[in-house]
Amino acid sequence: MTTQRRYDIDWLRVIAIALLLIYHIAIVFQPWAMFLGFIKSDELMEGLWKPMTLLNVWRIPFLFFVSGMGVYFAIRKRNWKELLLERSRRILLPFLFGVVAIVPIHFLLFQAYYHLPIGYVAHPAHLWFLGNIIVYVLLLTPVFFYLKKSEKGAFRKKLDAWMGNPLGPLSISLLVVLEVILVRPQVFEMYALTWHGFFIGLMAFFCGFLLVYSGGSFWKTVLNWRWAYLGLALGMYLTRWMVYDLVAPGYLMAIESTTWIMAIFGFGYKYLNKPSAILSYLTQAAYPVYILHMVALNTAASLVLPLDWPVLVKFLAIIGATGLFCFFIFEFLIRRILFIRPLFGLSLQSNPDSKLISGPANSQLS
Numbered sequence: 001m002t003t004q005r006r007y008d009i010d011w012l013r014v015i016a017i018a019l020l021l022i023y024h025i026a027i028v029f030q031p032w033a034m035f036l037g038f039i040k041s042d043e044l045m046e047g048l049w050k051p052m053t054l055l056n057v058w059r060i061p062f063l064f065f066v067s068g069m070g071v072y073f074a075i076r077k078r079n080w081k082e083l084l085l086e087r088s089r090r091i092l093l094p095f096l097f098g099v100v101a102i103v104p105i106h107f108l109l110f111q112a113y114y115h116l117p118i119g120y121v122a123h124p125a126h127l128w129f130l131g132n133i134i135v136y137v138l139l140l141t142p143v144f145f146y147l148k149k150s151e152k153g154a155f156r157k158k159l160d161a162w163m164g165n166p167l168g169p170l171s172i173s174l175l176v177v178l179e180v181i182l183v184r185p186q187v188f189e190m191y192a193l194t195w196h197g198f199f200i201g202l203m204a205f206f207c208g209f210l211l212v213y214s215g216g217s218f219w220k221t222v223l224n225w226r227w228a229y230l231g232l233a234l235g236m237y238l239t240r241w242m243v244y245d246l247v248a249p250g251y252l253m254a255i256e257s258t259t260w261i262m263a264i265f266g267f268g269y270k271y272l273n274k275p276s277a278i279l280s281y282l283t284q285a286a287y288p289v290y291i292l293h294m295v296a297l298n299t300a301a302s303l304v305l306p307l308d309w310p311v312l313v314k315f316l317a318i319i320g321a322t323g324l325f326c327f328f329i330f331e332f333l334i335r336r337i338l339f340i341r342p343l344f345g346l347s348l349q350s351n352p353d354s355k356l357i358s359g360p361a362n363s364q365l366s
Contacts, residue, residue, distance in 0.1 A: 008273040012264060013066055014282045019055055021293050021326075024126075025318050026052050028301050029311065037125070039113050039301040043311040053246045054237055056189040057253050058260035060129070061176075064201040065261060067133055068208025071144060080145050087137050094345040095130040098291050101343075103127065109298035126294050128192050129201075136205045143206075147213060159210065164217035166225045169265075173258035175203050180250035188253040219269055226266025233259040288334045288344040289326045296325035 026048050027033050033040035075083055103125040111118050124131050150156070162168040180188070183196050191197030211218045222229070236256040240248040248256075300321035304314050334344050341348055 005275075006273065007275055007279060008268040008271075009066060009069065010279055010283045011272040012268045013063070014279070014286050016059060016063055016066075017286045017290050019059060020290070021297070021322055022319060023052055023055055023059065024293065024297055025315065025322060028297070028305075028318065029315060037107075037110060039110055039298055039305065041301075041305050041311065041314065043314070045311055045315060048315070050241070050246075053189075053241075057257040058264075060191045060197070061200055061204040061257055062261050062264065063129065064132075064204035065208035065211070068136075068205040068210075069212045071137065071140075071205075072209045072212045075144055075148055080141055083141060084137070087134065089342065090345050091130050091137075092134050093342060094287075094291060095124070095127055095134065097343045098127045098130070099124055102291055102295060106294040106298045109295070109302055113298070113302045124193070126192070127291065128197075132198060132201050133205070135198075136202055139202070140206060140209075144209060147209075151213070156214065159213070160215040160217050163211070163214045163221055166221055166228070169211070169218060169222055169262045170229075170255075170258060172203075172207050173255040175207070176200060176254035176258060177251045179203060180254050185250060188250050219265075222262050222266035223269050224266075226263055226270065229259050229263035229266060233263050284335070284346065285327075285330050288330050288346065291344055292326050292329055293322065296322045296329075299325060 024038070026045075027036060027038050029041045029043070029045040030049055031040075031044055031046070071083070074086065078086065099122055103123055104120045106125070107120055107123070108118065110116075147156075162171075179196070179199050183199055185194065185196035188196070191200065233256060236252065236259065240246055240252065240256065244252075297318070300318045304317045304321060307314065309317065334340050334346070338348060
C-alpha cells in the first residue's frame with residue numbers, strides 16, 4: 001500500500017522545532033527562568049515574552065497532532081506488533097538514552113553555572129514529550145487498528161463529511177474545552193509533566209490520527225478556510241492580550257489553540273507541500289536537535305551571558321550558538337556514526353528518498 005508523501009507536514013515539524021529553540025532561549029531572559037531550570041540572564045527582556053505567548057497555546061498541541069498523523073500513515077503498512085516495535089526503536093530508545101545521557105549534561109551545566117551541588121535523579125526534563133507519545137501509542141493502538149479494519153465503514157464516511165464543514169475541524173476545540181473544565185489547569189500553557197499536558201496531548205494525538213483517517217475533506221476545508229481560521233485566531237489572541245493581559249480563561253485559550261493549529265495546517269498545505277533538498281536534510285536533523293537542544297542552550301547561555309554585550313546581542317548570540325552547536329553535533333557525530341544514529345531516533349542508514357510522514361525522521365515529533 002502506498003503512502004502519499006506530505007512535504008508540508010515535514011516543513012511544519014521543522015519550523016515547530018526551530019520555534020521551540022527560540023521559545024526556550026526567550027525563557028533565559030525572563031525573571032522566572034530559574035524556576036523552570038533555565039540559566040537566567042541578569043539583564044531581562046520581558047517584552048520578548050509577548051510574542052512568545054502567541055506560540056505557547058498551540059506549539060505543543062500541534063506537535064501531538066502531527067505525531068498522531070504519523071501513526072495513521074505508519075499503520076497502513078504495519079501490523080500492531082510492527083508498530084510497537086518501530087515506535088519503541090524510534091521513540092522509547094531515544095527517550096531512555098536521553099534520560100540517562102543527555103538530560104544529566106544540561107542539569108550539570110545549570111548546577112555548575114550557579115555553583116550548586118552536583119547531583120542527578122533520573123528525570124525526563126524536556127523529553128517528557130517522548131514519554132507521553134509512548135504511553136499514547138500503547139493506549140490507543142487497539143483503537144487505531146480497529147478503525148483501520150473499519151476504514152470503509154459508516155463512521156469514517158460520517159467523519160469525512162463532517163470535516164468537509166468549516167465547523168468540523170473547529171469542533172475539536174470542544175474536546176479541549178471539556179479537558180480544561182474537568183482538569184482545571186492553573187496555567188493553560190504548562191504542559192510538561194502535568195495531567196493537563198497529558199490529556200490535551202492524548203486528545204491532540206488521537207485527533208491528529210482521525211483528521212488524516214477521515215479522508216481528503218479535512219485538507220480541503222483547512223485550505224479553503226485558512227484565512228478565516230487565521231483571522232479568528234488573531235482576534236482571540238488580541239482579545240487575550242488587550243482584555244485579559246494574556247491570561248484568558250482556559251476555555252478561550254482552548255479555542256484559540258485549535259484555531260491556530262487549523263490555520264497552520266491550511267497555510268502549510270497551500271504553500272509548503274513541495275520537495276526540497278534542504279527539507280530532506282532538516283527533516284532528518286529535527287529529532288536529534290530536539291533531543292540535544294537544552295544541552296546546546298545551557299552551554300551557549302553559560303558562555304554568552306557573562307560577556308559585556310547588549311542584552312539583545314546576547315539573545316541573538318545564544319540563538320546562533322545553540323543552532324551551530326546542534327548543527328555540528330548532528331552533522332559530524334550523530335549523522336555519521338552508525339551506532340549513535342538509533343540513539344537519536346534515526347535509522348541505521350540514511351535514505352533521503354524515503355522520508356514520508358511515517359518515515360524514520362517523521363514518526364516521532366516531536
